[in-house]
Amino acid sequence: MKSPYHSLMPLPKAELHLHIEGTLEPELAFELAARNGVVLPHADTDALREAYRFADLQSFLNLYYELMAVLRTERDFADLADAYLARAAAQGVRHAEIFFDPQAHLARGVAMGTVVEGLWAALGRAEERHGVSTRLIMCFLRDESAASAMETLAAAGPYLDRITGVGLDSAEVGHPPVKFREVYEAAAALGLRRVAHAGEEGPPEYITEALDVLGVERIDHGLRCAEDPALVERLVRERVPLTLCPLSNVRLRTVDTLADHPLPALLDAGLMCTVNSDDPAYFGGYAGDNFDAVREALGLDREKLRQLARNSFLAAFLEDDEERRTRYLAEVEAYAFV
């Protein structure tokens, strides 16, 4: 059925929750596999796209890590980021804060420098080529040890001029934020911004812990805050942004259907919500697709949609370029809904 709505692709927006490894489309996976002599256990792009219709979190993670084997060289990481930026730009993204998972690459023998310099080759020309400004955020895998996270931070030492902040991702339950207290303290001492995934599949207490123990400035996902009214009140009072990923929540069964998503209630409560794509190649859509999906499923009005776009720029790490933030916010106000 054709959507009755005008697409929100041109609405200017910032993307603040995006794993670059999760943007690997089947076509590029096969191209990189061929270039690097990696044999994928899938017949062709159609078969691989079929595999992207995974059943649960574990089958998603298995595929996600399996496909990373095709990322070997700086050029591979540059091509991956460039393909994402082109798609994001086509969906109205003006600013992208991009996560990467170095431990997943270091474990395969790919050096930190290969990853960061490769990504940077694309990010460095993103503005000129795609009209998108960028930041890079290095994530620690929370199901790995705290010592491994600390080693990863040390390995990033020579590249800190390219890295804006640190994050925490992967399987949440059983890996509370407090496990990473020391590495977040070390990151703060290096002047890095801090975010963390919390309250996606993990309990609301992980959100509180991420704020109090890790000192994070934004919560990635965070939708389970809705279970704790006092926490919601605090997040509103302290204006802590949530980087929500609606299509991801449906695919990973955090919510049953998009119509059940708590986004409208969270917005009504006064939370600074943003809408993002998480791992768009796997979860059925990029930033604009997520905006279109929530408008259709949740019936958000124009002012709410404009608020989501406005929030994305207010929550962005643009303190070193407030002029740019002001310009982006003016684009949001000037946007004419059809």
Ligand SMILES: [Zn+2]
């Ligand atoms: Zn994520």
